[in-house]
Amino acid sequence: MTILDDLLQNNKSIKNIVILSGAGISAESGIRTFRDSNGLWEDHSIEEVATPEAFQKNPKLVHNFYNQRRKQLLSSEVDFNKAHQIITEIEDSNLYNIVVITQNVDDLHERSGTKNVIHMHGELLKTKCTSCNISSPIDSDLDTQSICSHCDEKGTLRPDIVWFGEMPYQLNEIETYLNSADLFLSIGTSGQVYPAAMFVSTTPSECIKLEINIEKTNISNQFDYSIQESSSKGMEILKNYLLPQK
């Protein structure tokens, strides 16, 4: 019997599952982020395209960058993968209460059919108005002349992305979920970005803590079990424990 058997098969009391997803799960769908290439995202540094200061200094460059990312996301090259799909299957089983807290700004969890998703770092397919503060869906390019459909102001729209130095979304709600978690699953996340890296330590002591990541992380020792596999392989392993075998 492996540790995973011991943790999951003998625990029939799992009801609330909190899944934290990160760059690794999107990488398998061909979406790259800063983490995959030493702090560069498609040849741009964090300082160039992912801070409020960068946007203030060069809004055109920042808009172009996110326009490209949005185009890529909406292109036929990108689709959800096996890992997203298994998460959806687990949610659809109705055996558990599932919430997915994602650090990813793509919509691949939703595309695979997962319903309860929190985008703590914002969404590529949304824009936020800096004047009226309203966030709205977007699937086309933004520029410095774009007009807000809510307040009609011109040039006030920005990508609805939580940039470095900004406060992640829905932290109170996230904390409530973490506090009542029976199983915490961290998938494809390097454990280097705060506050997400602290979530595992926010769960109750009796909560089962599992990590799926292609390699060991800085916080692997805070988990009961660490599966060093790709997101898809790791979820296929876990699926056998969480869903009844057909």
Ligand SMILES: [Zn+2]
């Ligand atoms: Zn507005």
